[in-house]
Structures are given as structure tokens and as C-alpha cells.
Amino acid sequence: xxxxxxxxxxxxYISAWVIIWGSIASLIDFPLLKKGIYSEGDIGQYLTFSIxxxxxxxxxxxxxxxxxx
Numbered sequence: 863x864x865x866x867x868x869x870x871x872x873x874x875y876i877s878a879w880v881i882i883w884g885s886i887a888s889l890i891d892f893p894l895l896k897k898g899i900y901s902e903g904d905i906g907q908y909l910t911f912s913i914x915x916x917x918x919x920x921x922x923x924x925x926x927x928x929x930x931x
Contacts, residue, residue: 871931875922883918887911 891910900906 868931875926875929875931879918879922883915886918887914890914 887910891907894900894906894910895902
């Protein structure tokens with residue numbers, strides 16, 4: 863039972879970080895698209911989401927270690 867509980871906590875933690883990453887990346891992406899800095903599907907958009915994903919993974923890992931899930 864304890865293993866299932868731990869697996870559920872980890873699943874929920876990862877899910878929350880995916881939502882956080884997507885939200886932050888979209889908030890950064892939206893004004894860049896509106897100002898015409900890059901177009902939808904361009905390499906700039908790919909880089910925006912990739913860089914925020916890397917930073918999100920780094921942050922999630924650091925917080926995960928502190929939470930000791």
C-alpha cells in the first residue's frame with residue numbers, strides 16, 4: 863500500500879510540474895508571438911519551450927530532493 867501511495871505522489875508531482883512548465887512557457891511565448899519576434903512553429907518557439915522545459919526539470923529535481931517524496 864505504501865508503494866502505491868508513493869507512486870501516486872510522484873505521478874502527481876510530475877503532472878503538476880508539466881502544467882507549471884506549460885503555463886510558464888506559454889506566458890513567455892504569447893507576447894513573443896504577438897510582437898512578431900517569431901512565428902508559430904519557428905525555431906524560436908521551439909527554443910522557448912525547450913529552455914523553459916530544461917529550467918523546469920532542474921527546478922523540479924531540486925524541489926523533489928528537498929521534499930523527499
